[in-house]
Amino acid sequence: MNTIVTITVVASSERTAEDAIEDAFLTIGDIEKRADFYSPESEITSINKSAGVSDVKVSPDILSLIGKALSVSEKTEGAFDITIGPVTLLYDFHTKQKPEYDALRKTLPLVNYRNVVINKNDSTVYLRKPGMMIDPGGISKGYAADRATDVLKHHGISSGIVAIAGDIRAFGLKPDGRPWKIGIRNSRATGTEDDIMATMELTDAAVSTSGDYERFFISDGIRYHHVLSPMTGRPAGMCRSVTVIAPEGYLADSFSTGIFILGPEKGLRILETSGYGGVIVDNQGKVRITPGLRGKIEFQRNP
Amino acid sequence: MNFREILKFTTVADRVLFSILILLSLLGLIFVRSLIPGGNSVEIDVDGNLEYVLPLDEEKTVPVQGPQGTTLVEIRNHRVRVVESPCQNKLCIQQGWVEHGVIACLPNKVLITVGKNGKRSSEPDAVTE
Amino acid sequence: MQSPNRYQIALLSAYALALHGFESMFPSPVPWLRLGLANIVTLITLLLYGLRAAVTVTLIRVVLASILNGTFLGPAFLLSLGGGILSTLSMGFFASLTPRLFSATGLSLIGALFHNGAQLLLAYALFIQRIEAVLLITPLIVLLGTLTGTINGIVSELIIKNLKKSGEKIQNVDT
Numbered sequence: 001m002n003t004i005v006t007i008t009v010v011a012s013s014e015r016t017a018e019d020a021i022e023d024a025f026l027t028i029g030d031i032e033k034r035a036d037f038y039s040p041e042s043e044i045t046s047i048n049k050s051a052g053v054s055d056v057k058v059s060p061d062i063l064s065l066i067g068k069a070l071s072v073s074e075k076t077e078g079a080f081d082i083t084i085g086p087v088t089l090l091y092d093f094h095t096k097q098k099p100e101y102d103a104l105r106k107t108l109p110l111v112n113y114r115n116v117v118i119n120k121n122d123s124t125v126y127l128r129k130p131g132m133m134i135d136p137g138g139i140s141k142g143y144a145a146d147r148a149t150d151v152l153k154h155h156g157i158s159s160g161i162v163a164i165a166g167d168i169r170a171f172g173l174k175p176d177g178r179p180w181k182i183g184i185r186n187s188r189a190t191g192t193e194d195d196i197m198a199t200m201e202l203t204d205a206a207v208s209t210s211g212d213y214e215r216f217f218i219s220d221g222i223r224y225h226h227v228l229s230p231m232t233g234r235p236a237g238m239c240r241s242v243t244v245i246a247p248e249g250y251l252a253d254s255f256s257t258g259i260f261i262l263g264p265e266k267g268l269r270i271l272e273t274s275g276y277g278g279v280i281v282d283n284q285g286k287v288r289i290t291p292g293l294r295g296k297i298e299f300q301r302n303p
Numbered sequence: 304m305n306f307r308e309i310l311k312f313t314t315v316a317d318r319v320l321f322s323i324l325i326l327l328s329l330l331g332l333i334f335v336r337s338l339i340p341g342g343n344s345v346e347i348d349v350d351g352n353l354e355y356v357l358p359l360d361e362e363k364t365v366p367v368q369g370p371q372g373t374t375l376v377e378i379r380n381h382r383v384r385v386v387e388s389p390c391q392n393k394l395c396i397q398q399g400w401v402e403h404g405v406i407a408c409l410p411n412k413v414l415i416t417v418g419k420n421g422k423r424s425s426e427p428d429a430v431t432e
Numbered sequence: 433m434q435s436p437n438r439y440q441i442a443l444l445s446a447y448a449l450a451l452h453g454f455e456s457m458f459p460s461p462v463p464w465l466r467l468g469l470a471n472i473v474t475l476i477t478l479l480l481y482g483l484r485a486a487v488t489v490t491l492i493r494v495v496l497a498s499i500l501n502g503t504f505l506g507p508a509f510l511l512s513l514g515g516g517i518l519s520t521l522s523m524g525f526f527a528s529l530t531p532r533l534f535s536a537t538g539l540s541l542i543g544a545l546f547h548n549g550a551q552l553l554l555a556y557a558l559f560i561q562r563i564e565a566v567l568l569i570t571p572l573i574v575l576l577g578t579l580t581g582t583i584n585g586i587v588s589e590l591i592i593k594n595l596k597k598s599g600e601k602i603q604n605v606d607t
Contacts, residue, residue, distance in 0.1 A: 008428065166432040174428070183427030198356075199427050209431040243431055289353055299344060299356040312589055316530075317538035324541065324578040331571025391456070405565040409555055410508070414565060 003032075003141065009152055009160035010175055020155035024148040028164060031147060034062050035140040037085065037133075044134055048085060052130030055119065061147065063123050065250070066116065069139050072254040073113040076270060080258030081113045081230040085133025088228065096217040098224050104233040107131075111230045142208055142253025145169040149249070162249075166214075169206040169249040179203040187211050187241035187281045197287075198279065200297040202245065208252035210260040211241035229261045238263030238283055245277035245293070252276075264288055345383050347376060348414040359383070359417065369411030376415060383415060436481040441488055444481075448473035448493040453500070467580050468544060474520055475540055475588040480595075483524035490516045507558055514554045519547035536592060540585030544577040 007024055011017035036042040043062045050056050058066075069082040086107045090099035099107070115128035127134070141164040148162045149169045159172025161180050170180040180203055183196040212235065216225035229236045242260040246252040255276060259267035264282045268290060271278040277293045289297060310318075347355040349369050357363060359381050367374045372389030382402050385395040390410035398406050406415040436444070451469040470493055478486035494516045498509040523543040526534055534542065552573065556566045 006429065161429055163429040163431075166430070168429045168431050170429070180429070181427045183430040185430055185432035196427065196430065207431045211432065214432065286354060287356065289356075291353070294346070294353060297356070299358065309586055312535055312593075313537045314533065314535050316533045317535050317541070317585075320534070320538055320541050321578065321582060324545065324574060328571045328575035328578065332575065335568055335571055404568045407565050407569060409511075412507075416565065 003165040004163075005165075006163045007148065007152070007160065009157045010172065011157055016155065016157070020152050020157050023155060024151045024162065027151045028144045028148050028162075031061055031065075031140065031144040034059055035065060035136045035143075037088070037135045037137055044136060047125050047127065048133040051127035051132040055117070055122075055124040055126035057122070057124050060123070061143075063118065063120065063125065065136060065140060065143050066125055066134065067118055067120070068143065068250050069136065069254060070113055070116060070118070072139070072251065072258065075274065076255065076258030076262065077266075078113065078230060079261040080138060080254045081111060082134045082136050082139065083111050083113050083116060083127070083132055084138075084228055084230050085135035086110045086131060087230070087233045088135045088137070088226075089133070090233070091224065091226070091228070093215040093217055093224075093226060096219055096224075098219065099233070108233050111233070138210075138257040139250050139254040141165055141167040142169075142206060142249035142251070145206065145249035145253075167206070167208045167249055167253050170202060171204050173203060182207050184209060184241075184243050184279060185211075187213055188285070197281075198297050198299040200245075200293070202296075205245055205247060206249035206252040207243060207245050208249070208256045209241055209243040210239075210256040212239070212260075213241070227257060227260045231261075236261040236263075239267075240281040240283060240285065241279075242267065242281075243279040244271065246274075344417075345376075345378055346416045348416070350412040367413050369408070369413045371411045374408055374411050374413045376413075383417060385413075385415070388413075436477075436485050440481070441485060441492075444473055444477050444485070444489045445492040445496070448489055449496050449500075452493055452497045456501070468547065468577075468584060471519065471540065471543055471547070471581075472584050472588050472591070474516075475523060475536055475543065475584070476591055476595075478520065478523055478527060478539075479536060479588075479592060483520070483528070486520050486524060487517065490520045510558065511551050511554050515547040515551040518550035519543040522546035535585070536589040537582060537585030540588060541578060541581040544581030544584070545574065548573045548577045 005025065005028055007021045009017050009020055011020065034043045037044055039045060043058050047056045047058065066082065072080050090103055090107060091097060110129055110132050115132060116134070117126040117128065145162045145164050145167050146169060149171060152160050159174065161168065161170040168182055170182065173179055179201040181199055181201050183199045186195040186197040210227050212223060212225040212227060214226060216223055223235070225235045227236050228234065239260045242256045244252045244256040244259065246255060259270060259278065259280070262270065264280045267280055268278065268288060271290050278290045279293065279297065280288045282288070343359050345357045345359055346353055347365070347367055349367060354367065355365060357365065357378060359378060362379045364375060364377045364386070367376055373387070374385060374389070374395070375387035377384050377386045382400040383406070384400045385406055385408065388395050388408050388411060390408050395406050395408035401417065403417045448470045451473060455467055455469045474486050474490050477489045494513050498504040498512060503509045523539045526542050527539055552566050552570055556563065
């Protein structure tokens with residue numbers, strides 16, 4: 001994974017800070033390696049290779065990651081589903097490759113998180129159908145941010161922010177006593193990197209965004225992006241971007257994907273029942289936020 | 304029919320009540336608005352859902368879709384007003400330019416609030432995308 | 433005070449409905465201003481025939497008007513119903529509890545105040561849910577309610593005086 005990771009901490013000495021950050025980076029690198037969908041050596045790949053054949057012994061991190069992913073699938077009516085793997089492979093955002101109808105039709109039955117069997121006692125994972133594949137891309141970065149935060153706290157760091165690409169986990173307060181300020185990128189940015197749609201101040205929370213602008217190509221006037229619906233196998237079309245604020249990174253990461261797929265109406269309802277915050281830009285560019293975010297979020301310009 | 308005749312058939316209590324109501328509402332008119340803080344952003348709710356949050360310092364005209372039709376909201380010179388509304392009474396348009404506080408169009412369920420949305424100063428510490 | 437027969441109730445309701453419709457027909461000069469002309473009929477009914485009749489006439493007027501303009505059971509209907517009923521009850525309450533303290537004008541003021549109060553509360557509960565919005569609009573609503581309430585009260589007073597002077601009852605058309 002080529003992701004930019006930034007870690008900022010508040011510590012009593014530079015030494016403490018450096019040690020903690022180094023350890024956190026190692027943890028993130030370790031999780032990324034184990035969870036890499038495209039690497040032939042990753043634990044995820046060994047699970048995928050044994051689909052329909054046998055269960056595979058995995059590390060505690062991968063076991064925990066998959067367990068959390070399945071619980072989010074339950075809460076998002078299956079819209080977030082890590083077994084989207086075979087569909088992911090049908091798209092290539094560099095070569096602008098998209099699947100034929102036939103290929104999609106054959107692949108879709110393989111997508112069902114209910115066919116993932118995890119055994120916590122033996123630390124094993126089994127995929128029931130041959131051809132099934134786990135693609136943990138929609139949750140692994142958020143999960144890694146959580147684990148990095150644990151590591152920082154373990155080093156005695158009381159305040160910091162971990163950002164793995166757009167998946168952010170913040171805790172404690174800044175030296176000036178203020179919470180961390182998080183920006184949401186404009187879903188139709190015109191090139192400049194710091195094109196911010198809104199900012200909010202928060203702490204002890206995680207923020208993630210799923211957007212149709214991260215990896216995409218346009219073919220015949222249709223935008224093909226990387227947030228694929230497990231129901232249709234095609235890019236979900238009801239939102240431009242979904243930002244979720246949740247207590248933990250894995251929740252923010254996976255819910256932002258799931259709600260992007262479910263669309264604004266259902267998405268807002270699920271966020272409200274879960275008690276998470278959300279900023280949803282629908283496919284018309286209209287912005288909706290969960291009531292709890294009112295007054296806490298500051299919009300920079302009209303998105 | 305003249306004023307003295309009217310005074311004759313009103314009671315003292317009538318006149319006291321009338322004076323109190325007029326006095327209170329005039330005081331309210333003068334002071335309530337200043338109690339409500341101004342802000343730098345405009346929040347537009349439709350039917351209880353926040354649908355737009357716009358900066359107050361950017362000129363913009365927004366068509367807001369309510370159950371009865373389109374309420375046209377204009378932001379200019381740090382003020383906001385309703386230009387067009389499908390409602391019957393046009394209360395919202397009559398309120399004119401508003402710098403702080405609220406414009407409400409009950410029939411079309413549109414609520415425009417000038418919000419106290421913090422300072423938009425410092426750079427964010429991290430950006431989610 | 434006499435108790436009204438059903439024809440009188442029907443006639444009064446028709447007057448109220450007509451005034452209600454008349455008022456909503458043309459845009460008033462100041463758009464904030466709802467004259468509440470129907471309240472004249474409510475008040476006259478209350479003073480001539482009592483609270484029960486006044487409530488009945490109000491109910492009939494609100495329900496029929498909402499059916500005619502297609503808002504029956506909608507939010508506008510709820511506002512209209514809440515305002516109408518509370519205003520009638522409040523006028524009835526003060527009329528019987530403190531007779532002679534207020535004239536028709538004072539009662540009309542009370543009615544207008546409670547009408548506005550009920551509508552603001554309902555609007556807050558049903559749609560706005562932002563207390564600052566309600567607070568902001570309250571003084572203006574109360575001020576206009578006081579002015580129109582006074583006018584309606586005086587008109588009611590004059591009509592009642594005329595009715596009593598000429599010894600007429602409100603006639604029903606049935607012969």
